[in-house]
Amino acid sequence: MRRSILAISMLAAAAALPGAAAADVLDRIKERGTLVVGVKTDYKPFGFRDPSGAIIGIEPDMAAEVAKKLGVKLELVSVVSANRMEFLKQGKIDLMIATMSDKPERRKVVQVIEPLYYSDAVNVLLSDKVKVTKWEQLKGAKLCGTTGAFYNKDVASQYGTDIISFDGSEKPLIALKQGNCIGYLYDQTFIAGKLLDDEWKQGYHMPLPGIMETPWAIAVAPGEDRFAKMLSDMTKAWMKSGQIIALEKKWGVKPTDYSERMHKEYKGS
């Protein structure tokens, strides 16, 4: 009896497989009635949790617009830099809007939506006691970092810093507070956001110029051309209407040069 159930379930699984492969992600989202989006939850104000535990921020707002356009419910999944591309590849999320910098090696793994929706630089949140003006002065210094950030390796090999990295952005910040490192190497927008917090206003600063400006990309699983086309059109519409600048203002971020440049470029089109 047990064996026959097993055989039947295996047959059913085998029969389901080709069907799943043929339908694209848009069909699956519509069938399911929910759009599953991977966002950050430790990246204020792009994706973070409110006191009730709900995920809010600029990227959740963008995800909500995509869900609205598709006419389905929205489900947000918390991702970190180290697992976001794997989640997308495995189909655990349909769409990733998770502060991901656009890199050639990432384009081999996921499908990036053009035009790129945002852009940011790399900087260090340093203790006030560290008086530096050039990146070269950080040679041999111990910096905390986040595992999965693309620039960890570049900064370590270019400036000779010693980077100790943790999962997410909470733990490196605790490690910085406790004196396990002298600064936190991360995205400039994130650090600027932290410096607005009462907790970090005193005793910390960002004295260095931003480096390695890189655009951020929304991504879908490879081969999902129909979904990608739709998202690309939506991004263009956002740039045209100034939606991204409006979201930045709504969440208290100073609009970046990139956002303003893109708005100007698409406004006329």
Add this chain to the structure above:
Amino acid sequence: MEGFYDWFRWLYDATGINLTIIYDAFDRKRMISGFWMTVRLCLICIALSVAIGVVGAWLQGSRLKWTRRGVQTFIALFRDTPPLVQIYFFYFGLGALLPRVENAYGIPEPVLTNVQWAVLSLSLFAGAFNVEIFRSGIEAVPKATVEAAEALGYSRLRAYIHVVLPLAFRICLPALNNNIVNLVKTTTLAYAIAVPEMLYVAKQIWSDATNVPEMMVFLLLAYVFLVGWVVWVMGRIERALKVPGIGL
């Protein structure tokens, strides 16, 4: 050597198998240092945990009630909590309470580094198991043997060192081997507090190069090699210590 590296670059272009740890100098260097960090962690933690086991088992047989209770509490605390929780507790919890020293920038820095915390926490974790493992060995030593030693004028400590422990050690070796193998695998948890051992380095590399499957396979093979080596050494020790005729 360049030709050898080029072949792996070609392998990446041709098949998509991306072994940056071979052809990329930066990744190669950090993986080699990660391997040695794992080896160092293993050796130090094995030595410390066996020492904790020997001393703990001795104290467990103490005539003083509070010493016995102290050992029991230690075992309960470190055997019954997950090792990852212990590592986080030590590094982020206890680390914040320790005295600090000022570094070159004038920033107060904790006295223990992440590597030292990892060594401490892993040794205590495995040590708690070792106490019980050694106890199992001690209890298997026939009472008559201990009494014979006492009759010959051995004190409790001397009898422990010269009679009980050598026999107990042989009896509990298989269980001890198990625990040591487990300890070697548990060292990967040190990645959580950024100890640059193999798993940590592999994670950094696959975040940069997105070669997750390759690094996973590499890690698996590396640990098979490492644990295989540990098992081989322990097997040698077991054979060398064999006492013919007493069935141990």
